[in-house]
Amino acid sequence: MKKNRLFKGIALAAAVALCAGLAGGCSTKENMEESGQVSLKVGDWLNKSEWPKEYALDEERVNEMREKYPNITIIPYEWGYSTDSFLPSAASGQIPDLYTVPFTEMPKIVKAGYAADLTEKFKEYGYDTAIKDSVLNSIEIDGKYYAIPFDGYIIGMIFNVELFKEAGLIDEKGRPIYPTNYDELRDTAVKIKEKTGKAGFSFPTVDAEGGWMLMSMAWSFGVDFMEQIDGKWTATFDSPEMVNLMQYISDLKWKYDVLPENILLSIDDEYQLFATNQVACMFAAGDWADNIIRTYGMSKDNISNAPVPAGAAGACTQIGGKLYVIAPNATEEQIDAAFKWISMKGRGMELSDSELERTEKDIKINQENGLVISNDEFSVFKDAKCIEQKKKIKEKYINVNPEIWNTMYSDKLILKSEEPVCAQELYRVLSPMIQEVLISKDVDIPAMIKKANDNFQKDFLDKNAN
Secondary structure, X not given: OOOOOOOOOOOHHHHHHHXXXXXXXXXXXXXXXXXOOEEEEEOOOOOOOOOHHHHHHHHHHHHHHHHHOOXXXXXXXXXXXXXXXXXXXXXXXXXXXXXXXXXHHHHHHHHXXXXXXOHHHHHHOOHHHHEOHHHHHHHEEOOEEXXXXXEEEEOEEEEEHHHHHHOOOEOOOOOEOOOOEHHHHHHHHHHHHHHHOOEOOEOOOOHHHHHHHHHXXXXXXXXXXXXXXXXEEXXXXXXXXXXXXHHHHHHHHHOOOOOOOOOOOOHHHHHHHHHOOOEOEEEEOOOHHHHHXXXXXXXXXXXXXXXXXXXXXXXXXXXXXXXXXXXXOOOHHHHHHHHHHHHHOOOOOOOOHXXXXXXXXXXXXXXXXXXXXXXXXXXXXXXXXXXXXXHHHHHOOOOOOOOOOOOOOOOOOEEEOOOOOOHHHHHHHHHHHHHHHHHOOOOOHHHHHHHHHHHHHHHHHHHXXX
């Protein structure tokens, strides 16, 4: 699960009007196929009035696509994926030919029958050998590939540099002194609170967000959430490791008092607290800093980052990202066109010279908007050429102090994918547990965990059985 901007669906008539100006007019799929043409309706299209520069770059891509592949017509569509509305939209035929989803949503979409099997083209275009094994493992379902990953992230930590300076937690190079394990994280949070009066640490607690951000910490404490036995998934987080984790969180509130006063926090709430110097550090995905800068005007020079701390089971972090999915009724020609468009979009394995130029324009726009430009990027690809192509471009525009802006990645990290089944439902089960230990000092933690474990089994895992 990764917070991304989602675009409201628009009526087909609006999409037709848009593509008439951008893609040279839209005809029905049947008419185009009869004439040897291929139409591809592409979702997540940016709104021109809200994103004029970015929209213009996509216009360039559409034009080059038309020149390079005259038989392919790209149809822009502002529809974007939403966990709440996807299934009704898909059932009513509103989903585009090509759309994007978070990693965690793939099992649900495949099970519902709304994703084409891309295995043949996936291998033909070389994605099976170009993508990191940890990413491939997270998107493979029963030996098949139903999606193309393009945007990867890992969970790390971000730090408010001003609060660390005020607390005297800065080294000789001016860098925040990062906690490397959970004891140090607690002690750092205590020093921040003592020296500044501000919350030393924070994490979200509501909806699925709290559970999502809890995962890396839980794995690091040694928590196992589920196990498949004889084909049946069994909840396994009623464990001493989960008790230790919940007690740690309880102590942050009741023993050390290092958390924000408001215990019902969304990720957006955390953004605001962090940007206004009310919180010193928190877990974060790779693009959170840009979201904070864009939304609240925080200086990028007041933000630093580092990998997650280590627990008894090591430093575990969650990997995730976004995937391209192709509608199940797509023809072979449309599937091939989708792979070509993904490459044209700059999200494939290699970039053409023209796409390198547009990628540079993308980076320059982000720099002009004051967003973070660094080479700290978790790539879904392991192919050195793809990584180096983008790295060379970004080096021209780096706008952060490398002594302060580090990396969320470390070769010591244990990369873990989201749980294999009912991940979103698990997050929603975990969030109330966090709330409960923060509301009540004397909550019976083992009993609370057992109840949550049993309910997750009964309400979700049992019902998910094939």
